[in-house]
Amino acid sequence: MTEAELETELLTTIPLTNAMALRVGACDGTSLQLMAPLAPNINDKGCAFGGSLASLLTLACWGLARLTLSRAGHQADIYVQDSQLSYFAPVWSEVIAIASAAPDDSLHAFVDRFAQRGKARLSMVADVCEGSTLATRMTARFVALRKP
């Protein structure tokens, strides 16, 4: 699966991603970047809406898990189980979310677990920065189940 195919999948299956004008950036095998322009994602104060940030961060993690399993030849349904969000500073420009495996987990181990059991959990972290400042951080756990 390519990044362009992931973008098409997100835009065609999740209507809210159209409203957010979501785009999928590069996946280097360890991280994935998603982008959304500010205008459709503002709040009452004119900076990025917390729900848009939560959505983009969740999709960045979900998309990285999806690409990783797909590129290893696996078809899975992937669900978010829980997440923790910290909003450190407002975001006043294009929202760019970058997701990767959490420091205590790895995409390689996730694929191994999934291949063995047809089910695997993955701990992830995703950040939105405003310039060089960390603006929003999400840590989250996802679970992947082999498609019936």
Place this chain on the structure above:
Amino acid sequence: MTEAELETELLTTIPLTNAMALRVGACDGTSLQLMAPLAPNINDKGCAFGGSLASLLTLACWGLARLTLSRAGHQADIYVQDSQLSYFAPVWSEVIAIASAAPDDSLHAFVDRFAQRGKARLSMVADVCEGSTLATRMTARFVALRKP
């Protein structure tokens, strides 16, 4: 401020709420209900998208803080600081989020703190149920700052 005025404010200042087809339900002084139909908020599996759930839960809390301060005669900018989300079960019908103060906090104490200092934090909890089953729970902290 009435519930209808809050709904108009959300729909006119946060574009994503239009895409979600958000509606504001009743506020009884201790809790606030927000609703969104399933169709514009689905994910790839046809149930409610985690980002829509996070957005509605965040707005239910934000809206309750907004209504509470407004009805006490205060104008404030309100920000989410952090949140924890647990996704227990998928949601396959209209999404209804109900927000209230967390058990260790109260709206009354929040208004008192804000009146004294022009700044106050509030711990909140919001749930989405599917029938009688708790499907998604968010706990979160918000901060309100007197408008300059």
